[in-house]
Amino acid sequence: MASTNPQESVRDHSPLPKVLVPNKPRSFYTIGEEPFTSTKFQYLKAYESPLPLDQFLATHAHSVKAILSSASAPVTADLLQLLPTVRLVVTTSAGLNQIDLPECRRRGIAVANVANVYSADVADLAVGLLIDVLRKISASNRYVKQGNWPTRGDYPLGSKLGGKRVGIVGLGNIGYEVTKRLEAFGCCISYNSRKKKPYVSYPFYENVCELAANCDALIICCGLTDQTHHLINKEVLSALGKKGVIVNIGRGPIIDEKEMVRCLMEGEIAGAGLDVFENEPDVAKDFFALDNVVLSPHCAVFTPESMKDLSELVVGNLVAFFSNKPLLSEYVDE
Amino acid sequence: MESIGVLMTCPPNFPYLVEELEKRFTLYKLQNAPDKTHFINSHKNSIRAVVGNAGFGADAELIEQLPKLEIVSSFSVGLDKVDLPKCKEKRIRVTNTPDVLTNDVADLAIGLMLAVLRRLCESDRYVRSGKWKKGDYKLTTKFTGKSVGIIGLGRIGMAIATRAEAFSCPISYYARTEKPDVKYRYYPSVIELAANCQILVVACALTEETHHIVNREVMNALGPKGVLINIGRGPHVDEPELVSALLEGRLGGAGLDVFEDEPNVPEPLFGLENVVLLPHVGSGTVETRKAMADLVVGNLEAHFLKKPLLTPVV
Numbered sequence: 001m002a003s004t005n006p007q008e009s010v011r012d013h014s015p016l017p018k019v020l021v022p023n024k025p026r027s028f029y030t031i032g033e034e035p036f037t038s039t040k041f042q043y044l045k046a047y048e049s050p051l052p053l054d055q056f057l058a059t060h061a062h063s064v065k066a067i068l069s070s071a072s073a074p075v076t077a078d079l080l081q082l083l084p085t086v087r088l089v090v091t092t093s094a095g096l097n098q099i100d101l102p103e104c105r106r107r108g109i110a111v112a113n114v115a116n117v118y119s120a121d122v123a124d125l126a127v128g129l130l131i132d133v134l135r136k137i138s139a140s141n142r143y144v145k146q147g148n149w150p151t152r153g154d155y156p157l158g159s160k161l162g163g164k165r166v167g168i169v170g171l172g173n174i175g176y177e178v179t180k181r182l183e184a185f186g187c188c189i190s191y192n193s194r195k196k197k198p199y200v201s202y203p204f205y206e207n208v209c210e211l212a213a214n215c216d217a218l219i220i221c222c223g224l225t226d227q228t229h230h231l232i233n234k235e236v237l238s239a240l241g242k243k244g245v246i247v248n249i250g251r252g253p254i255i256d257e258k259e260m261v262r263c264l265m266e267g268e269i270a271g272a273g274l275d276v277f278e279n280e281p282d283v284a285k286d287f288f289a290l291d292n293v294v295l296s297p298h299c300a301v302f303t304p305e306s307m308k309d310l311s312e313l314v315v316g317n318l319v320a321f322f323s324n325k326p327l328l329s330e331y332v333d334e
Numbered sequence: 335m336e337s338i339g340v341l342m343t344c345p346p347n348f349p350y351l352v353e354e355l356e357k358r359f360t361l362y363k364l365q366n367a368p369d370k371t372h373f374i375n376s377h378k379n380s381i382r383a384v385v386g387n388a389g390f391g392a393d394a395e396l397i398e399q400l401p402k403l404e405i406v407s408s409f410s411v412g413l414d415k416v417d418l419p420k421c422k423e424k425r426i427r428v429t430n431t432p433d434v435l436t437n438d439v440a441d442l443a444i445g446l447m448l449a450v451l452r453r454l455c456e457s458d459r460y461v462r463s464g465k466w467k468k469g470d471y472k473l474t475t476k477f478t479g480k481s482v483g484i485i486g487l488g489r490i491g492m493a494i495a496t497r498a499e500a501f502s503c504p505i506s507y508y509a510r511t512e513k514p515d516v517k518y519r520y521y522p523s524v525i526e527l528a529a530n531c532q533i534l535v536v537a538c539a540l541t542e543e544t545h546h547i548v549n550r551e552v553m554n555a556l557g558p559k560g561v562l563i564n565i566g567r568g569p570h571v572d573e574p575e576l577v578s579a580l581l582e583g584r585l586g587g588a589g590l591d592v593f594e595d596e597p598n599v600p601e602p603l604f605g606l607e608n609v610v611l612l613p614h615v616g617s618g619t620v621e622t623r624k625a626m627a628d629l630v631v632g633n634l635e636a637h638f639l640k641k642p643l644l645t646p647v648v
Contacts, residue, residue: 026470030470030473031473120476120478120479120502121476121478124448124452124476124478124501125448125452127444127448128448128452128454128477129454131441131444131448132445132448132454134619135441135445135615135618135619137449137454137455137610137612138455138459140615141449141455141612142459144604144611144613145604145605145611147604149598149599150597153347153597154347154614155613155615155618157615157618157620157623158620160437160438160441160619160620160621160622161437161438161441162437162438180500181501183500184496184499184500185441185444185497186437280466281467282467283461283466287461287462288462294454294458295457295458296454296461297457297460297461297466297470299457299470299471299474302470302472302474303452303473303476304473305476
């Protein structure tokens with residue numbers, strides 16, 4: 001209880017350290033803010049202020065030590081310039097492409113990622129999309145629900161998953177979880193990654209094009225960086241071929257989307273399962289006419305289970321940081 | 335062998351199977367005949383084999399009408415449409431297509447689980463309708479780690495189990511008897527199995543005993559958060575009860591590849607976002623249907639060349 005003496009109330013209340021939240025993360029919308037709160041810190045929510053961001057920061061954020069980033073709250077060099085006391089960026093997103101990592105490194109700012117909390121759900125979606133495309137699940141569900149089975153007969157045959165050569169682009173936590181699952185279906189796995197991974201025995205291709213040429217399906221599991229922008233281009237899609245299928249649970253810009261749409265429309269690849277797009281949520285209308293594409297509204301991580309695990313990790317990282325303990329999930333670039 | 339008559343009781347929809355049979359035999363297509371009884375009567379003395387599928391087989395009535403029938407070769411693994419006791423009685427051989435379709439059916443079972451829990455079809459529909467521009471899709475349910483209960487641990491049941499294990503799903507099962515070398519938890523009744531799992535999948539053969547093995551009580555035990563997957567036969571599930579369980583929210587969701595009266599599917603299911611409906615495509619891949627056709631033809635050839643049958647059941 002605050003006493004009536006103003007001096008005493010200043011002494012009684014040591015202010016909680018602040019975490020800047022430039023924009024409301026999607027996870028705050030989906031499960032509410034409460035699971036992300038703690039008695040050890042408070043959120044400074046720039047998005048709740050009528051002030052433009054730089055004014056808000058100048059007024060309120062001079063001693064802020066941590067930022068909560070997300071897909072809608074990028075951490076740019078310009079932002080960091082306005083926040084000289086920041087020592088930590090924690091993100092709620094699987095990707096780190098919205099954070100200027102070189103700038104963070106330059107300034108000695110630690111970055112805490114989501115570690116493995118999402119990996120199972122994202123891997124499940126990747127496998128689900130692959131099965132859906134090959135076995136035409138969404139398309140034939142549509143067919144039945146439109147009343148076409150009695151009138152138009154059997155649906156066209158799909159393609160067997162077992163024995164398919166599947167190429168993983170990016171063998172990180174998520175890619176690895178995908179391979180564990182696909183092995184049980186009898187798929188032959190190979191991969192392309194920045195570096196060969198010593199802990200797997202799958203064939204490694206240094207070149208994505210070569211990987212595509214030797215696979216029946218590609219699953220994009222890598223992060224978006226300058227190097228991976230439009231990594232999947234005309235050449236790669238052509239190498240994948242007329243019977244090839246592509247699944248993307250990484251980031252839209254990893255694939256040259258215009259080129260992929262053209263390939264799909266002209267039958268130069270056989271199908272696609274996509275959770276991410278170059279210009280979300282504005283998905284190219286050309287996709288809608290295609291029965292061999294499965295579209296997902298960037299929701300690979302949005303299950304109550306993942307959201308709960310995320311909230312615990314975010315709070316855990318922030319509490320650790322403010323108690324000068326090691327972070328639970330510090331991102332270290334290999 | 336061209337003078338050997340083979341009666342195809344199922345629709346002659348698969349060109350490869352029809353062509354391969356026509357290369358070797360005289361093929362009679364029952365479904366194309368305007369008067370089926372007359373058709374059978376006209377050709378009964380040359381028909382020595384029947385080729386059927388999951389939907390159309392050889393019942394007692396048909397068998398009685400074909401005095402020269404020696405073998406029934408089904409383009410399916412399920413033989414619920416073939417009167418097996420009658421065939422035994424008349425020393426008619428029966429073959430099916432096991433193993434070649436096991437993986438495809440198991441793949442589809444897992445595909446259905448993912449489609450229902452993660453709302454793949456509904457979120458695809460959400461994007462296509464333009465709704466994503468107005469707001470994000472809602473939360474869906476995690477599949478990894480969910481408990482899976484399998485009714486029938488035969489080839490297909492085991493294949494489903496090994497796949498679900500890769501998603502860290504604890505596996506339990508019901509079968510007529512407990513299997514000695516199996517590490518999964520056994521339940522002596524379907525209702526106990528349903529009460530103890532989150533996803534229940536039907537993977538047993540359809541017999542008199544397993545008709546409506548998933549009934550109202552089982553669905554209630556599976557519950558409002560439970561999901562039923564049927565890749566067996568429509569009659570395994572009491573379909574009207576299934577519809578009301580789903581409409582009333584007593585059952586959390588369903589992924590169905592088979593129905594009691596295919597190709598007719600209960601229309602009240604069409605509008606349910608927690609239900610995925612497929613037109614009996616369990617073995618429906620180009621690769622597997624070809625392998626199945628090769629088995630059907632191979633069994634017939636073996637029989638008429640007096641060689642051992644490839645995949646005999648009777």
